[in-house]
Amino acid sequence: MTRVDDDGLICYSGGVFRTMESTMTKPIRVAVTGAAGQIGYSLIFSIAAGDMLGPDQPVILQLVELPVAMQALEGVGMELDDCAFPLLHSIELADDPMQGFKGADVVMLVGAKPRGAGQDRSDLIKSNGPIFTGQGEAIDAVAADDAKIIVVGNPCNTNALIAQSRAKRIPKKNFTAMTRLDQNRAVGQIARKAGVAPADVHDVFVWGNHSDTMVPDVSLGTVRTGSGTKSVVEAVSADWLGGDFDKTVRTRGKAIIVARGKSSAASAAMSAVNHIHDWFLGTGESKITSMAVPSDGSYGIPEGLIYSFPVKITAPWQYEIVRDLKVDDATKTRMMASAKELEEERAAVADLL
């Protein structure tokens, strides 16, 4: 497309013209903890670029770090300024969630002690739990009434439960944890195996805890190929699905640590962006997505556990657990095992709830 400017110069723009809406739409306040950490550093630039809340939605970033990391966070803030992001309304930095969560519409709890090489999630439960009591209290005290929360810091399901228990003012169902990374890993594996782009794989999801007890589920999954759309179970072999696929998805976090020497950062950040994007803007061509949300007792999962279900987005910031799916016995057994693990995690932090 070409256009003629006031001064008669012809300008070319093949993209969408940046609109003046950025000065008119009310900004959304997004608080992020661990903002100077590995995941945070990938996440916040993606948010500011509009990947999470859409290309017309201004955002205020409220970045929270530990006091010891505030100088690094200042540097990150300078870099955000230096990007001149059209949608970035303003930036606030805080070393206290009571300040950093003020008025936040979206709270992304990313900061946590990372899992090192050789460590597993269960080692983290006790050390990370107390962080989330304080953050839950800060959400209760100062966040927006209808704040939406995603917990990324592990063990994320149980950390979400802890934060939720300290924030009675906020609707319980607004507390979610991230299993979208697991779903994305499953989609990536299937796309590669089927020889299609990830855009051609839909409606794969995961049940349960974000741990190696999670249950990838392809029963609703589809693959679009040159010759039409098939179910995942038609497109790839049952042996692979029950073997390498399942194991790869469940243990991918550890494999990344082995390869990179650090835990997943950018892929975790992009998945957090996907989680919030879809919660707000819908799932596009997919009918469902995975979110760990408070169980309502569906499928026999104990009520209140933060458990990954297939959900449908029915309106901005509204999700519904997909009910009445037919689940085979083997899957059901594994779903209950993952629920049992979450009950044990809940018991381990009972003094914090």
Next chain:
Amino acid sequence: MTRVDDDGLICYSGGVFRTMESTMTKPIRVAVTGAAGQIGYSLIFSIAAGDMLGPDQPVILQLVELPVAMQALEGVGMELDDCAFPLLHSIELADDPMQGFKGADVVMLVGAKPRGAGQDRSDLIKSNGPIFTGQGEAIDAVAADDAKIIVVGNPCNTNALIAQSRAKRIPKKNFTAMTRLDQNRAVGQIARKAGVAPADVHDVFVWGNHSDTMVPDVSLGTVRTGSGTKSVVEAVSADWLGGDFDKTVRTRGKAIIVARGKSSAASAAMSAVNHIHDWFLGTGESKITSMAVPSDGSYGIPEGLIYSFPVKITAPWQYEIVRDLKVDDATKTRMMASAKELEEERAAVADLL
């Protein structure tokens, strides 16, 4: 927007539906060096997310690293898979540019020895130069005939000159270096000072070398406020423009290193994304942007130097240097000093050209 699926379920999607174009549009091949490095790690996920080439353009990422970094690069490749990016057609990893640049439509030369605390750009010229002879030769041998090149690794202007000299097959004007980060820094400073969003500041640019001799120029710059659009010189004080503003923009790289303990990464990556985005898709609401491109002798800048000019994008992958701007004497003096620095850099690497 809501829609009714085949099975009668109502789905919500407030965003644009992901289109099937991703399976129909020919992918663009983008080669990136230093892909597992700090800037690369921010850059490639942003490319895969569609920030650089637009939301409907599939991409093939050809990631290049030193042999010693290939294991880390494998991990990055795994994380890219794990994001299930709809636009990411495929990924190729290589430890040799002769393989990694094969058929590349866009070549982003990011890898270089980073500038450490206390070091300045001139220390890098001799150590980084030889990297770019080999990469220029690989571009000449295997990249697409009309490949577009951006050099990010410093000293980027002179590195671009070196690569260009070894790639006679490729049009000279396709070799560019990144000064968009400097422009973005200038815009960010003005937005903050004027109390507007960066989206409201346009047509600020920089002349010269990506070094502290660069010349930020606000003579065409505008600021949109609640009460209308003003020139930058009306919106902020001349004292500030000639003082803190100028100095902050020119020395920002060092200030970031002091704050973060590392050089700019995400902001450099986002600026590289902006550079290629605008070259391909136009400058949107802005009339011009900054690119370091081969001088055609305009403004008395010696022909052939890779020098930052204000450019207009006239069609996809077509830029034109904006000629015949009125330049005041003080600015002209500084522009020539920056050109002189680039002539000295060229002399220092004469044996490589």
